[in-house]
Amino acid sequence: MKIFQFILLLVIASLNAQTRDASDFFETFQVYRKVNNVLSFIEKSNTILINEYEKSVIYALVTPMHEKAFVISLKNQMPTKYIKQLKCFKINDNRFMVFLDRSDENFGENEMYKKNFEIKTNELVPCDYLFKKLKENKLPKIPENVFAYSIFEETFVYLEDLATFDALQYLEIEYDLNRTK
16 A cells, blocks of 8 residues: 555656646746746747757746846856746756846845845756756757747736737737637
């Protein structure tokens, strides 16, 4: 009986690990919803699928621009700047969410920043594992991409700028255009 309970516990733990997303890392619904859209894009982008980027480690880098705006970009190469400010979260073995913590900068010390970009610190993992996996990556760099968002009246986040490959595929995700009625 104990073996059955152990196997059941392992199955439940593996299912729970597979369903991780940005809501596990960010407190604010508006931010984690947009990050989840970008993570969904990894699975649907023709550029990523055709070039087999999905086989490598990809991380979504969330960078606050000021207390009411942020950008998300997809990367598969080692970060070269701000390495000490990065906070890493593991989604699965090949997917990470990385937050560039700018709380030590002027705008990062105000209440609006703290509210909009509050993270669940108990979910942090050391970035060393991500960096090790990125060093092993043999695929070329993912094309430049930026998903820029502004927080409007502290309750709504809207897409401010989209400069990415497969933009139409991303807009389908962003505006839920494939929704069945």
